[in-house]
Structure formats: C-alpha cells, structure tokens
Amino acid sequence: MTDLPTITSITARAVNAPLERPVRTASGALESAPLLLIDAGTDAGITGRAYVMGYTVATLEPMRAFLANIEAMCVGQPIAPVDLAAGFENRFRLMGRQGLVGMALSGLDMALWDALGQVHGAPVVQLLGGTAMPVKAYDSYGIVDMPEDAGVLERSLERGFTAIKIKLGEDDVALDVATCRAVREVIGNDVALMVDYNQSQTVTETLWRLDHLADFDLYWVEEPVPAEDLNAHAEIRAGTHVPVQTGENWWFVSDMEKAVAAGACDFAMPDLMKIGGITGWQKAAGLAAAARIPVSSHLFIEASAHVLPVTPTAHYLEYLDVASTVQESPPDFKDGHVTPRGPGLGMVWDEAAVKRYLL
Ligand SMILES: [Mg+2]
Numbered sequence: 001m002t003d004l005p006t007i008t009s010i011t012a013r014a015v016n017a018p019l020e021r022p023v024r025t026a027s028g029a030l031e032s033a034p035l036l037l038i039d040a041g042t043d044a045g046i047t048g049r050a051y052v053m054g055y056t057v058a059t060l061e062p063m064r065a066f067l068a069n070i071e072a073m074c075v076g077q078p079i080a081p082v083d084l085a086a087g088f089e090n091r092f093r094l095m096g097r098q099g100l101v102g103m104a105l106s107g108l109d110m111a112l113w114d115a116l117g118q119v120h121g122a123p124v125v126q127l128l129g130g131t132a133m134p135v136k137a138y139d140s141y142g143i144v145d146m147p148e149d150a151g152v153l154e155r156s157l158e159r160g161f162t163a164i165k166i167k168l169g170e171d172d173v174a175l176d177v178a179t180c181r182a183v184r185e186v187i188g189n190d191v192a193l194m195v196d197y198n199q200s201q202t203v204t205e206t207l208w209r210l211d212h213l214a215d216f217d218l219y220w221v222e223e224p225v226p227a228e229d230l231n232a233h234a235e236i237r238a239g240t241h242v243p244v245q246t247g248e249n250w251w252f253v254s255d256m257e258k259a260v261a262a263g264a265c266d267f268a269m270p271d272l273m274k275i276g277g278i279t280g281w282q283k284a285a286g287l288a289a290a291a292r293i294p295v296s297s298h299l300f301i302e303a304s305a306h307v308l309p310v311t312p313t314a315h316y317l318e319y320l321d322v323a324s325t326v327q328e329s330p331p332d333f334k335d336g337h338v339t340p341r342g343p344g345l346g347m348v349w350d351e352a353a354v355k356r357y358l359l
Contacts, residue, residue, distance in 0.1 A: 004078040005044035005119055010071040010108065012038045014060035015357040017325045021152070023142035026169035026200035030142075033322035034359075036060050036104075037349060038067065040111040042079060048115025049347050051323050052107035052273045053299055057359060063104040074108075079119065081112040085279040098251040102274060109277025110303050114344035123306060123342025124278065130310035134337035138163035138194065138296075140320035143170050146182030153186045160336030163192035163219065163316060169200040173212050180216040189217065194245070196222035203232050207239045220245040220267055233264035243267055248298040252276050253283040260291045267315060271298035278307055285311040301331045302347050305340035326353045 016032050023030040034057040040048035054060045073091070077084060088105050089097065097105060117124045123132050139156040141149075144166050156164055164187055168176045176195075183193065195218055197206065206224035220243045225232040227249035237244045243266035250256045251274055259265060270284045285307070288295045294315035297304030301321060308314040317338055324330040328348040332339040340346065 004080065005042045005046075005115075007040055007074045007077050007079060007112075007115075008043050009041035010038070010067050010074050010111075011041070012036050012064045012067045012107075013354060014054075014057070014064055014359040015326055015354055016057055016359055017323060017353075017357050019322065021142065023167075023320070024170070025142060025167045025196070025198040027198040030055070033325075034060055035323055035326065036063050036107065037326065037354065038107045038111045040074075040079075040108065040115050042115055042119075044119055046115060046118040048079070048111040048113070048118065048344065049349065050107050050110030050114055050277075050303065050345065051326075051347075052103050053322055054103075059100055059103075060359065063100050063107075066101060066104045067108065070108075079112055079115050081109050081116065081277070081279050084112065085109055085276060102251055102276070106273045106275070106277040106280060109279050110272060110300075110345065113278045113303075114347065117342055117344030121343050123340050124303070124345055125306040125309050125340045126342070128278075128282070128306070128310040132340045132342070133309050134334070134339045135305050135308045135314070135317045136163075137161065137301075137317040137319040137333070137336055137338050138165055138192065140318045141166045143167045144179060144183065146179055150182070150186045153183065157187060157191065160334070161191070161319070162336055163194065165194035165196055165222070165318070167196045167198060168209075169197040173209050176209055177212050180213055180218075184216055192219040193217065194220045194222060197224040199223045199226045199249075201225055203235045203239075206236050210236075210240045210242050213242075218242045222246065222269070223248070230259050230262035230264040233259070234262050237263065237266065245269055245296070247271070248274070250275060250284075252280055253287060256284050256287055260287060260293065265293065267296065268293045269296040269298045269318070272300045272303050272307070278303065281307045281311075285313075288313050301338060302341070303345050305331065305338045306345060309340065323347075326350055326357060
C-alpha cells in the first residue's frame with residue numbers, strides 16, 4: 001500500500017458570484033454565477049479545491065447537504081479519485097448519478113485531483129502524463145446586442161482570440177441574420193464564429209435558420225434542439241453542412257456513448273461537472289479519440305486547461321469566466337490561450353470575496 005494522505009473532511013460553501021458579462025441565452029439568462037466551492041481536507045495539511053456551477057441558487061444548498069452526507073464515506077480514504085468514483089458509481093447505482101448528485105460528485109472528484117496534485121507539488125496535467133502547455137481558447141458570449149457590443153468583441157480580438165461564440169435564437173431569424181452580419185463585420189472572415197441555440201429550436205426551425213445564415217461561415221451550431229434528443233441532432237447533421245456541437249448536458253460517459261452511437265454530433269463538448277470530473281473526462285477523451293471526434297470544454301476554465309492537453313482530439317477551451325471573482329487570481333491567459341497552473345488545479349479562494357458573496 002502507499003503512504004498517500006487520507007481525506008479528513010469534505011465541506012462546501014455556496015456563493016453567488018457576480019459576472020463581468022451576464023450571459024443571456026434563448027433559454028434564460030444568468031445574471032450571476034451561483035457556485036458551490038468544495039474543499040477536501042486531508043491529513044497532509046493541504047486542502048483540495050474545486051467549484052461547480054449551480055445555474056440557480058436553488059441547487060446549491062441541496063448539493064452542499066449531499067456532500068455533507070457523504071463526508072463520512074470519504075473520511076479516512078486515501079486521495080484516490082478514480083477509486084472513489086468507482087465506489088460512488090456502485091453506491092448510487094440504484095438511484096443513478098444524473099442531476100445534482102452527479103454535479104456534486106464531479107465537483108468532489110475535481111477537488112480530490114487538486115489535492116493529489118498539491119501532494120505531489122505538480123499541476124494535475126502532469127499527473128495525467130502531459131505538460132502544462134498553452135491551450136487554444138474561444139471567447140464565449142451570451143446573446144450579443146449589436147452594434148452596442150462591437151467594442152467588447154474588438155477587445156476579444158485584441159486579447160488574441162481567434163474564435164468567438166455567440167448565442168442566437170432569442171427572436172426570429174431576421175435577428176439571427178442581422179446579429180451574425182454585424183458580428184462578422186467586426187471580427188472579419190478569419191476568426192471562427194460559433195453559434196449556440198441552447199436547446200431552443202426544432203429540427204425544422206434549425207435547418208431553416210441555418211439556411212439563412214449560410215453566408216456567415218459558421219464553425220459550429222451548438223445544441224440547436226433539446227440536448228437529450230439525439231435523433232434530432234442527427235437529423236440536423238444530415239440536413240446541414242454546419243458541424244453540430246453538443247455535450248455540455250451529457251451525464252457521465254454513458255450519455256456520451258449514446259450520443260456518439262446515434263451520430264448526434266461532429267464535435268463534442270463534455271462538461272467537467274456533468275461528465276464525472278477529471279476522472280470522467282478521461283473516459284470521455286478516450287471515447288472521443290476512438291470515434292475521432294474533436295473535443296472542446298464547457299465552463300471550468302481552470303480544470304479544463306489541465307485535461308485538454310492530454311485529450312487526444314483536443315479542440316477548443318471555452319473561455320467563459322464564472323469564478324475569477326472568488327479566486328486570488330484569474331486564469332493564466334495570454335494571446336488567446338490558457339496555460340494550466342499548479343500545483344493541483346491552481347485555484348486559491350479569495351476568502352474576503354467568498355465572504356462577500358456567501359449565501
Ligand atoms: Mg452551450
């Protein structure tokens with residue numbers, strides 16, 4: 001056996017962090033970031049840290065209580081996130097791990113990988129066998145108001161982004177067309193432009209809208225229809241040349257496997273909080289590699305920067321910063337790329353800010 005430190009406590013705090021840019025989508029808006037900050041205490045004196053995004057503050061207290069309830073299952077166990085994830089999979093087989101349970105377990109997994117990295121004095125990407133190389137990112141917007149938002153788009157280009165995602169579908173197709181035209185005028189033709197419908201359309205509406213957007217060289221269309229409707233995604237793929245992107249709502253690698261089997265997407269974007277943390281991501285990365293599907297991340301800039309360098313079909317990191325306001329420093333960003341920071345996942349809570357936004 002090893003002399004790995006063991007877990008001594010699992011605690012979590014709910015905060016409602018402000019967003020620099022509120023995120024408006026065709027399926028509702030995020031004015032702030034309801035986050036659950038997870039701390040895994042160890043007998044090595046280090047604390048593993050991670051966060052999950054609750055989307056609404058109503059989810060935070062149930063996740064916090066769930067983590068408190070499973071603390072006793074973790075205390076005394078070595079910091080071995082793969083072993084613990086296998087144990088949880090077994091333990092929660094009867095009820096399933098989708099939903100808040102899956103989010104809490106995924107967050108805990110990330111906190112444990114962070115602890116493991118700190119124990120070894122290394123960034124998590126090194127534990128995974130990779131190097132802390134810069135990862136190509138795209139700047140991720142909500143619905144943009146043109147021409148008012150032209151200045152912030154120009155700022156994205158100045159910061160070195162070569163890909164930009166906007167959300168569409170809030171109104172009729174004329175607004176989609178006007179928005180894409182105005183955005184293309186600002187970013188030019190050499191910057192990749194992705195669009196996200198946040199599950200708001202039908203197959204017919206999507207194909208009709210994409211026909212109207214044919215002039216704008218869209219790099220991907222994301223979640224045009226409800227995420228769980230894999231056949232609808234496949235029908236859209238068959239009806240358009242625009243690559244279909246989905247994955248942020250897959251629960252663990254089993255959901256991803258169904259999507260791949262259904263031919264639901266050209267590109268994949270698992271979310272660390274829903275795919276099973278870093279442990280789950282590794283399974284997703286293997287599946288994507290076998291299926292030759294390019295993989296981007298969803299939210300979680302800090303942890304995503306550690307897993308993408310060891311993802312064989314790595315594509316883009318989504319740059320949507322929801323948690324810098326509660327950390328001592330923002331992600332290590334330069335020229336459109338994020339470099340993973342250590343030790344662990346490289347996140348340190350700004351305790352004064354946490355106190356300010358604590359729920
Ligand atoms: Mg999306």
